[in-house]
Amino acid sequence: MHNKKEDGILTLEAALLMPLFCMLMLFFYNFLVFFAGSQMITHAAFQTAHSLSLDSYAEQTLKGATNEAFISVIRSGEGFFTDGFSTTNNKWYSNGSGIDNVVKERFEAYLFSGKSRSDRNALELYGVDGANIDFSGSKVENGVLTIEIKYKQSFMFNVFDLMIFDRTITVKAKMWGI
Amino acid sequence: MKREIIKAESGEVMLEAALVLVFVILMSIALLALCFFIYQQVMLNSIACEIATRVAENYKISRSDLDINAREIGKEYYTKLNKFRLLFNGNSEDIHSSRASAYLPDRIYATSLGLDDSEPNVKVTINHDNIGRAHAHVEISVKSKFLFGAFLEFYSFSDETAVLSASADANVFDITGYAGNVKFSRFLFGNSVFAPAEVAAEIYGEGKETADHLSGIVDIAKKWMGIS
């Protein structure tokens, strides 16, 4: 019964190294997921900017119409059109506050194909904390819309929160008509 | 006896080595298959975004002969645009879907790591967001078979032939259509040319004249749209 201590050394080694190896490989794969996640968010951010930048054109053109209120009702008819892709607040860009909510709503619509879609948790797959996306830096200044999206994206093996990254995407677009 | 023991011990290592190595190799292959799988999924996401963006940016040119990947577009495409694109959709969904369908298999083939990609499917829908505004919603799906795909099934990760899907949305790029619709709204309800009271009288008012007018409009609208 000598060298008993060396019994199962392979298993042990495998048991020790395999997870490490798997982790390493998955870490690599996580890059894919990570990039895919940020691509989705960037795509949504660009589309949000595109969408929002056109809102002002209708607002400016319809401003002063004899039956502005009536048009406003039609334009803000949430549910009348697809959900989240238009806003209930027609003049969101002019009053300074609440821009982040508008951006959030539009962003979520483009991210989830409609803000009320059930697969909101899809973001989690990409390591993005969907519940805590921060849009507060968004603003409209001199007719230029700046969308600032701050979010946290973590790797699959987020040991000691070491693999959490603070991401910020800033997209600028010219507001139409102003 | 000792010899047997030694033999036994020696076999033990061998057996252990064999078992562990097989396990390690299997795990590694599974990781590789997983890699392909993940890649395929994110690639599909990417393609969905790509198709959505492309459809959206040339949305107004709903012509089946326009390559979805075309980047330099000649005048002939910009001079015969579909009518009523943002008011009645101009039957463009089918055209965009077929344009996307023509592109999808090649696009998948170009970057796919699947062994066999079958039944690539794409569906483009145009959704209306607000007055004169719309976005394209693209849903794509493909059945992919991967190298060592059986391992994914073995680990109950997915079927051997995985059905992958992705979707994306993009704003349609159609300024003139949008502006035309906005101005139409203004014209209908906002200009002094057409006071709301008159509109109401025109639309809801009684009388043969209005009915005649409206039926005339419907007739002509039908003709324009090629319904009758």
Add this chain to the structure above:
Amino acid sequence: MKEIKGRKKKLEKFARGSISIFLCLLLMPFSTIALGIIELHRYQTAMELADELTELAALSAMAGYDEYLEKRFGLFAASQSKDINESFKEYFNANAAASGALITVGDGTRVTGKYSLNDNELLRQQIVDFGEATVGVDVLLEDVNIEEILKKLESLKSFKNVFDKLKKVKDAVKGVKELVEATETLVQKIDKLISYIEGLVDKGNELVNKASDLVEKVKKDTRLKNFDFEAKFEDSYEAIEEIVEDYKKDVANLAKEAKSLFDDIKKTDEKINDVESALSAITKKPDGKYEKAKSAIAALKTKEQAKEGDKDIQAISDAANDAGSELIAQIFDEFSDIFESLKSDLISSIRSNVSNALSEIKDNVIKELGLDSSRIPAIIDGDYFTTPVSEDVWKDMEAILKVLVEISKGEKTEEELKEELKKKFTINISYDTIKTIKGTINNAINKANEALKEDILKKISETFTSIINIINGLFDLDLFYDGDLNARVNIMSSGNASAQQKFLTAYDKMNTSISNLTNPSGNIWQKIKNFFTSIWTLLEAVGDMATAVFNIVGEKFTAIGQKAGLVFSGNFKEIYEDLIIAGYMTHDLPNRTNAKGQQVTYKFEEKDGGIVSTKTVTYKGLALTGYKYADLPLCEKTGTVIAGTGTSNIKNALSSGGGSDKMFCGAELEYIVAGTASEIANQTFTFMDIYFLRLICDLPAVFTDGNIAAIAGASTIAAWAVYLLFIIAEPLADAVLLANGGEVPIIRTEAYLSGGAGTTKFIQKMSNVVTQNAQIKTLINENVGKMAKDEKNALPTVTEKPSIWQNMLDVGYDTIVLIDLLLFVKADDMLMRFSKLIELESQAKDSNFDMNKTYCVLEFEPEITFNSMIDIFNLDDLLFNMKPKRTFAY
């Protein structure tokens, strides 16, 4: 044992760390594969994001559009005052960071304009994009159903046949006129012949007298006792010879006249045959069709067929067609008395009498003059001069001398001698016969004159003058253009008013011939001759006018047919864009009726030492895009006046050229219609165009109006000219009304200028739109009162408004111009002119504006470099051909 131990150790040694080594070995390819895959994905993502980046930056750059174009015209093009290149770069670079470290942007990013709005096709597309809904609704709701209008216009086409029939009247009248002219020549020649014969008789008498004197002389001469005739009477012989020479000449003239007379008789005979065949082709005994047509028209007016307006137009047209045939018959019925008396009394009596006279001449005159009767045919055939006559004359002379010798021998008394001479030379019988011809002609003319009724020409003249007075009066009011809108801009003229000019020239000719139409005076013969000449001249002028009208109407009908054909065959899609463009032009551009406000202010400023007044007109109203006309950069008025009155004013207006003005003054829509550099010319051109369109639309009114039928009836032979005059006059009333902001039904069934209920309506309508209403009222009432009416030909008057037309709403200037543009102006011409207008307006706002730079399709060329994580693969070549150039259109 040691060996075994060693082997085991080896094995253990091998086992120890083997997994690590194995995994390490695996890690290399696995990680390489993983990294490769990541890189592959990064690349795809980069490309996709680069596209989105370009799109968003392009959108932001394109947000710098030309605001004036957008606000005023609803068109989109890159602003020329903003640097779109910089703007694109700015947004592109700012957003590039959002892609993470995937891409790097370079400095070579740039934008180039690819197509501008100066390209008609792109301009068309943008207008269609803008107007598809707005114009569609505007045209359908605010204007009328174009399809219905086209249907109605198309159904008016059958009126063309009516014109074709009416044209034949002119040919017939021409034949009659030529007959009368030929008859007149004949009469003149007979007159001449008579005078020759009279001269001949005189000469014969003189001869007798001289011979008689000679005899006296001979008797008294004592020398005669030893008579040496030839020696002693040399002087007298010479005198006789002289007389005979004269006589010889006279005989030659007589023969000549006789020949000419024969020729004329021959010609007259041919003319009679011509006229007879011309008349027999058109003259038929009325079979009551006219009456049927009248009652059919009357019935139509009362029919309750609300939805079958087209059929009714067709029916009116058919009825008018029948009525047209009957009208000709009726005209010739009226005319047949005149014709019959000419034909039976005059022509046949000339025929018989002339032949009688000729045989008398042959038997008596010429024979008695000693000319061989066998030579008569030769004389008549004109070879008189080839046969020397002297011998015959000498024979005569010998005969005379023989008589003289007989006298000198005292064998006969003086009385006997005179008697014998007279007998020998008398032509009284034939003279009298010829004289009776004149009497016959006069009788025939008297009868014809009676048939003409004394005041017929007076009636026609007054009626025509009245209608022409109304037309001229309306022209003289200068309502066909608004003198305040008188810019002359500096552009190439693309309009062509030749059709209008031709029409006006024809009108002038007719106008002159009508004003020359006076009641014939003088003797009966001159009267009847003048009557036909006047009628002929008038009809010729009216015929020219009719040709001008038919040509224009024909062209218009062809255009209507083409468009209507597209619609009726279900190809509405093809003219849909034209409709949108025409509708857009009509409702987005100011015109003379909708732009000008009420206030006119005068600005006085010193210029070149004198004070120049500048009129400023304020504008009201909104364009289709919601742009206020008041904000347009319109031209300041300088008060240019076009010289002339009536049609010469129109002609001058049509040909007035360009100048240095920067913009039109508010008649921009008219520029789209006409395309000339002068605003007044454009207005006038448009006015004439509307007039031509209305000419077609008013045909049912002219043919179904009882008063016009009565006026035409009273004008007998000139009835169709009355219809034509009303066809010309009625649309003028519409055009004046429309061009000044009034409204008329699209197809009119009531005449405005014939004195019926329509006239009251017209005056009422005019008073609502123009200030000259008092003049118009006087003009129409006075002149309508002067028109003669034949009550038996009047259509029954229906006072209630015919319900079949009730669904046809009144249309205004906008709609009429819309229809005019849609039917008669090519879309390309509209776009070309519109593009010029955009340039003028924009340049008035910004002098640096260049239409060639109104880019609506732009090419964006970003410079992107993909940041490779591992620089092994050249994925650019492997997977994608990276083409960063992108084309975007508004």
